[in-house]
Amino acid sequence: MTMRLPAFEYLTPATLADATRLLADPEGSVAIAGGGTDLFPKMKRRQVMPATLVSLSEVAAMNGIRSDEDGHCIIGASTLLREIEASTVVPRVVAAAVGEIASPQIRNTATLGGNLCLDTRCNYIDMPRGWRDARGHCMKDGGEVCWVAPSSDKCLAVSSSDLAPVVIALNGSVRLVSVQGDRLIPVEDLYQNDGIAHQTKTPEEILVELVLPPEDGRATYRKLRRRGSIDFPILGVAATARFGDDGTCLAARLVLGAVASAPLRATEAEQFITGRRLTDEVMEEAGRLATQPFRPQNNTDMSSRYRKWMISVCVVRALRDLMVDDA
Numbered sequence: 001m002t003m004r005l006p007a008f009e010y011l012t013p014a015t016l017a018d019a020t021r022l023l024a025d026p027e028g029s030v031a032i033a034g035g036g037t038d039l040f041p042k043m044k045r046r047q048v049m050p051a052t053l054v055s056l057s058e059v060a061a062m063n064g065i066r067s068d069e070d071g072h073c074i075i076g077a078s079t080l081l082r083e084i085e086a087s088t089v090v091p092r093v094v095a096a097a098v099g100e101i102a103s104p105q106i107r108n109t110a111t112l113g114g115n116l117c118l119d120t121r122c123n124y125i126d127m128p129r130g131w132r133d134a135r136g137h138c139m140k141d142g143g144e145v146c147w148v149a150p151s152s153d154k155c156l157a158v159s160s161s162d163l164a165p166v167v168i169a170l171n172g173s174v175r176l177v178s179v180q181g182d183r184l185i186p187v188e189d190l191y192q193n194d195g196i197a198h199q200t201k202t203p204e205e206i207l208v209e210l211v212l213p214p215e216d217g218r219a220t221y222r223k224l225r226r227r228g229s230i231d232f233p234i235l236g237v238a239a240t241a242r243f244g245d246d247g248t249c250l251a252a253r254l255v256l257g258a259v260a261s262a263p264l265r266a267t268e269a270e271q272f273i274t275g276r277r278l279t280d281e282v283m284e285e286a287g288r289l290a291t292q293p294f295r296p297q298n299n300t301d302m303s304s305r306y307r308k309w310m311i312s313v314c315v316v317r318a319l320r321d322l323m324v325d326d327a
Helices: 016-024 039-044 081-086 092-098 112-116 129-135 163-169 267-273 280-291 304-322
Strands: 009-011 030-033 052-055 065-067 073-076 173-178 181-186 206-212 218-224 235-243 249-257
Touching: 016 030, 016 052, 016 173, 016 206, 081 092, 081 112, 092 163, 092 218, 092 235, 112 163, 112 206, 163 218, 163 235, 163 249, 218 304, 235 304, 249 267, 249 280, 249 304, 267 280, 280 304
Parallel strands: 009 052, 030 052
Antiparallel strands: 065 073, 073 206, 173 181, 173 206, 218 235, 235 249
8 A cells, every 4th residue: 555645735945933933833733854764654654744844954053063172072953864874073983873874875865863853653543544443542642541451551563763872871961952941951851651651852843963072991882683684673782881990890871772662771780890890790690681671572573571581681781781891
């Protein structure tokens, strides 16, 4: 069955001020359009049907990669993923994680802001409208039941951003702008564990840029998916750590993606490895501790039991990456 886009008005403001004004006083439902690689398929499936799309592609202030005088790496939200992948300015782990997203064709169109603001996904809602009409609409689709877990009081659609766990592990921040002003918040605070209200950003705010602190330590990202390209993660593990001269871990962050409606830190595992050398026994225990709090649901490819089992495996692999000199 051919799926076509519904009718909508397409606006291309030239300045950030114009864009924020359009979002502050919309006529009907409005959505922000970056590259559209996730939004347009959702519109074809009638998951979202905004009357107006506000494209940010012409807002020059939201493009490009630069470093400030304090060594922060600043990436505009409209910067294409292929530009980030090829950049020598961004941290290597960010460029590597971007290279794991989708396919070269999609990375030529998709943007940084689009991946950080990626909508949550679920096997039940990511279907054509006719299938959803026949099956019955879920919470995220206007119904009253989460078909993943009918007894749940909230939607369990899963976060599938590859970049979000990485930049949380790097202690990055995002700048949000609206007609009310702008605010800089940790990326970790941008997300909340709810499949519908999965971001704290208001509808009137625009994510303008990502700010990453100077690199301090080692970092890696491990992505689990069925195929080596195209697929969204069914598990993502981002890890960062600083080590002393004797190999002791001085500080660490472990962030898991695609297991809940938001990227979540494995804080108990972080605390366990801090102050210890990463021996095989320590890494295995960290993997076990990282697995305990998480309960993946049957809302993506592969079974929930397999994804939970793989948390420990991928955490150990990520920690081993950190022990390599060029990690």
